[in-house]
Amino acid sequence: MNGAFARSNSSSGGSSQDKWMLLNQLMRQGRIAILALQETHYTELQAERLNGLFEGLMRVYVSPDPVSPTAARGVAFAVNLRIMRDDSVAINVHVPGRAMTLSLKRRRGSRLTVLNVYAPNVMAESVAFWNQIRQRAGEPNWVRPDLLLGDFNIVEDASDRAPARTDNSAAVQALQALLIKLGLVDGWRSRNGVARLFSYHQISSGSQSRIDRIYVSGATLSMSHSWDIRSSGIPTDHCLVSVAIADYNEPVKGLGRWRLPGALLIDNVFLTEAQKLGFEILEKVCPEGHQGREAQWRLHAYKVGVLTAARARAKKLISKWDRRLVALRKDISAVLKNLAIPAEERSAEAAILRDEESRLEQKRFQSCRDNMMIRDKIDGETISPYWLKSNGSAAVQEPIYELQVPTVPACNLILICFGLTKKLRYGTC
Structure with missing residues (x-):
């Protein structure tokens, strides 16, 4: 520390x-x-x-x-x-x-x-x-x-x-x-x-x-x-x-069910795509074998389409900081493995990249902390789900062994x- x-x-x-x-x-x-x-x-x-x-x-x-x-x-x-x-x-x-x-x-x-x-x-x-x-x-x-x-x-x-x-x-x-x-x-x-x-x-x-x-x-x-x-x-x-x-x-x-990241719920690009998918599915002809269950087929098709679009959009919304951090870590590993570069130059270049990674990580960490402070100033004294979660003690969940399949x-x-x-x-x- x-x-x-x-x-x-x-x-x-x-x-x-x-x-x-x-x-x-x-x-x-x-x-x-x-x-x-x-x-x-x-x-x-x-x-x-x-x-x-x-x-x-x-x-x-x-x-x-x-x-x-x-x-x-x-x-x-x-x-x-x-x-x-x-x-x-x-x-x-x-x-x-x-x-x-x-x-x-x-x-x-x-x-x-x-x-x-x-x-x-x-x-x-x-x-x-x-x-x-x-x-x-x-x-x-x-x-x-x-x-x-x-x-x-x-x-x-x-x-x-x-x-x-x-x-x-x-x-x-x-x-x-x-x-x-x-x-x-x-x-x-x-x-x-x-x-x-x-x-x-x-x-x-x-x-x-x-x-x-x-x-x-x-x-x-x-x-x-x-x-x-x-x-x-x-x-x-x-x-x-x-x-x-x-x-x-x-x-x-289990891994649980995949859910939409919260950022997508306020992303206009994704919301527009979801609306467009809804109109397209309403206009589609229901395939054979689904007569009498058109509504269920359309709901399933819409959910699959929205899920695919959400995952594709979520990848594009990855923070620039996250992408840069991943790239920096790959560069650090590549430099240290490159034996064609003299040892002193290799160490110096890796140190520069490591310093940049550390500064970027701290900047991202502090940005998250600043956002939390703003949220706390807005909702910290208001009786709301945020206030209840922040001031309550989370109960540790213990597994029920009797529900486990022995094999x-x-x-x-x-x-x-x-x-x-x-x-x-x-x-x-």
């Missing part, structure tokens, strides 16, 4: 704003269940006040630095109560301000354990930190984590830095000894081979690195996919690192992301 506050580039005049407000927006928009964060600079008292502010929406668990709680270090987890129940989470602090574990209750009694770390920058301290975690891992009450994620401040391979260089051997060996003891592997590297993509860009020197990583157990790796590194939209110099993990104890859930295999997705905001998110497949 690089602290709890950030300067805003919005129309508010660049005033200071709480990053937790931005994180709450990120959790709501991205349907994020758990965020793991580093360098929070937040105290337990501040967390209690924050929990009172977001009561029923979000709960924060922090482990502040014992020496400088508001000026250095600090790790935390944020739980999205819109998605999951608070009583399904257990927290354990291993190193104050540096390492803490979240144990998440999953379906049918299984649990997922996530170890969140913020490793020291000083290599001697880094060696001691990894050795301390390894000693804790040998204690009787230690629960082996399924995932180890966070800001490691070192890389295992020189290719994870640009310009390429190796890190302190003692610190790397201490980390590797811990990984061997826990039985964890670098998931992104396992899935992407020799590909290069960086999560941290140091503006002062221009160097880049993949110091933000997710390590997973062998069983978890076999259920993982969609590994990604991208900008978060929140003011930070770190990217989001994410992975989707299947939960095979979860009942099967159908179950699969649901958990998405774990981190960077500025190290996060865990639920989805459905």
Whole structure:
């Protein structure tokens, strides 16, 4: 997080704003269940006040630095109560301000354990930190984590830095000894081979690195996919690192019905096309075999036509920001893979593209926040569906296992992301 506050580039005049407000927006928009964060600079008292502010929406668990709680270090987890129940989470602090574990209750009694770390920058301290975690891992009450994620401040391979260089051997060996003891592997590297993509860009020197990583157990790796590194939209110099993990104890859930995006309901082009389709179908001759059911045939034909037109129009209405972000990410990947370009030029060009991606993501994120503020000023004090939804506590929906067909295999997705905001998110497949 690089602290709890950030300067805003919005129309508010660049005033200071709480990053937790931005994180709450990120959790709501991205349907994020758990965020793991580093360098929070937040105290337990501040967390209690924050929990009172977001009561029923979000709960924060922090482990502040014992020496400088508001000026250095600090790790935390944020739980999205819109998605999951608070009583399904257990927290354990291993190193104050540096390492803490979240144990998440999953379906049918299984649990997922996530170890969140913020490793020291000083290599001697880094060696001691990894050795301390390894000693804790040998204690009787230690629960082996399924995932180890966070800001490691070192890389295992020189290719994870640009310009390429190796890190302190003692610190790397201490980390590797811990990984061997826990039985964890670098998931992104396992899935992407020799590909290069960086999560941290140091503006002062221009160097880049993949110091933000997710390590997973062998069983978890076999259920993982969609590994990604991208900008978060929140003011930070770190990217989001994410992975989707299947939960095979979860009942099967369908994708639901496709519905018209809200933007189409006020789009004149689509509304004109829908009206035109209606007149055309009224003039069509009903095919043979549908005599006596002309009305049903015309309704079905109209619904199919409107659905086709809506999907085609929705693709054209994709935000220019979204299209540019997709293009930038493809360009970044292409530049890093182009070995015909010298390494220094390749790194410099990728850094420029990454900066543009970060600025664009923040601009889009802030624009969405500004729109929400305008909506809140208009409807925030009016008894309406918006007001009721904003001020009510969403009930977490629990599946009814008795309705499940026994022969159908179950699969649901958990998405774990981190960077500025190290996060865990639920989805459905």
